[in-house]
Amino acid sequence: MKGGNDWWRHAVVYQVYPRSFADSDGDGMGDIPGLISRLDYLADLGVDAIWVSPYYTSPLHDGGYDVADYRSIDTRLGTMDDVDALIAQAHARDIRILMDIVPNHTSSEHPWFRELLASEPGSPAWDRYVVREGTGPGRETPPNNWRSVFHGRGWSHVRTADGQPTGYWYLHLFDTTQPDLNWDNAEVHAEFRAILAFWFDRGIDGFRIDVAHGLVKEAGLPDFDYPATDTETPAMFDEDVAHAPFWDQDGVHAIYREWRAVADTYDPPRIFCGETWVPNAARMARYQRPDELHTSFNFIYLEAGWDAARMRTSIDETIANHAQVGAPPTWVLSNHDVVRHRTRMAPLDVDGTRDLDRGLRRARAATLFTLSLPGSMYIYQGEELGLPEVVDLPDAARQDPAWHRSGGTDGTRDGCRVPIPWSGDVASYGFGTGAASWLPQPADWAGLSVDAERGSTGSTLELYREALRIRRDAPSLGEGPLAWLDSADNVLAIRRSAPAGDVISVINLTDAVLHLPHAWGTEVLVASSEDVAVLTTGDDVALAIGPETAVWLGATS
Ligand code: NOJ
Ligand code: MG
DSSP: TTGGGGGGGSSSEEEOGGGGTOOOSSSSSSHHHOOOOOOHHHHTOOSSSEEEEOOOOOOOTTTOOOOOOEEEOTTTOOOHHHHHHHEEEEEEEEHHEEEOOOBBBTTSSSSHHHHHHHTTTTTTGGBBBBBEEBBSSGOOSSSSSBBBBBBSSSSSEEEOOTEEEEEEEESSSOTTTTOBBBBTHHHHHHHHHHHHHHHHHOOOOOOOOTTOOOOOOOOTTTOOOTTOOOOOOOOTTTTTTTTTSSHHHHHHHHHHHHHHHHHHHHSSOOEEEOOOOOOSSHHHHHHGGGTTTTOOOOHHHHHOSHHHHHHHHHHHHHHHHHHTTTOOEEESSSSTTTHHHHHHHHHBTTOOOBBBHHHHHHHHHHHHHHHHHHSSEEEEETTTGTTOOOOOOOGGGGHHHHHHHTTTTTTOOOOOOOOOSSSSTTTTTTTTSOOSSSSSOOOOOGGGGHHHHHHOOOOOOHHHHHHHHHHHOOOTSSOOOOEEOOOOEEEEEEOOOTTEEEEEEEEEEEOOOEEEOOOOOOOOOEEEESOEEEEETTTTEEEEETTTTEEEEEEOO
């Protein structure tokens, strides 16, 4: 396959949230045959790989991140034959495929948790999960003060078959239906190594690791001194909360060394990308040491938002820390857990609503600039169409457990999971065979469908296609050195060099026109907006780019 064994060092990876991508059977839920039927679209878009969020057997209390069987496929999403076909068909198009592994917790419907419930305290089945006796009278107080990321307390009673509390509690950093596994247990280690091998043997190219920074808990499970500002819930990525006794413990690294050893026995070697919400680039790069994970998501850059200084700091720190461990950085602006970057970057109007036109303008510029950074890039389905976050979902439609556990105050995750529009004027816009979609789509998405944007000059889809095409062919993009060029405030400019020719990438985050130095030339490879003009002053020919615009320029070294 294209790219050789180092493909992941510079890949553009497209995240598929399978329930929301394409629905082949009209039940309103995307599925694997639907995904297969759209692989040509992904090949045409020009991605190197896809990461598919979980499709294992699951009660879907957390969108499949609650796995009841790691070796079978949820019947609503497809069959094992479908997955084999997906792997073969993706590979036939030179697209690698990453699955999603969820090792921090299982579903409460996993046979292991059922076995725990059916056996006596202290039996071996209990040791696979984090279970402790309660404290106080009747052992009615949880073992410590840890909270769930999805709000409320992080412990629930282990109950008898008839629903009586036993005095024992199980830990769930997420939903009550997601009991945390005990990574001090050898059987847990062995089982996950076997699951990895099971899927590697079927031909997948690697895994994205869910909550990769969370598996190991500090010995003794001490109370956590929650920051005073954090009134309700420990966001996984708050600077303070990142030091919690359940995140980023040194012990997790031993697990990834074990996993790396499994991946390295394959030819070609399989790869990992960790979901690591950690407070800084130095902690992050520890996961990319040569005998651990190949890459991790760089959420620090995602959180920099539309802010030149923060972007630049994050880029510098990321590159410096990754260089120390010999790993390529990754970049990501959207995924299925965060507000889509078109909406996130949109400035607030006076009336408090977001200006989504400017949000799109900014998102396009940010994406284009990010695609010129060294390393690999993750894009989330629908961002290539310029989809906004859906902020007005009816409460009854919402499925995010965080929404329900927070009493309707934390509503950020369903809005980026609305099924994507493919064609036509009315819902489900070609997502399925009829109108049904598990989350309702907005009435005004016809203009954002793949069919509407494909071939349409200036569309976001065409911008992504063009940028990916240029990136694929330009030896200076992807891995390699980055040099900052002098630029005005709120402008970032970099030079990416290769003997075959350099690329200069500039993003103007100001709301004024920016005149570029004439030394940078006028060879525009691609621009995020139409506002790019060649100005001639005397003998001087130079470019001017509009506000909130990014460009790539061809340059000589
Ligand atoms: C991170 C996943 O991306 C998110 O969707 C999920 O809810 C949590 N991990 C828990 O598995
Ligand atoms: Mg379906």
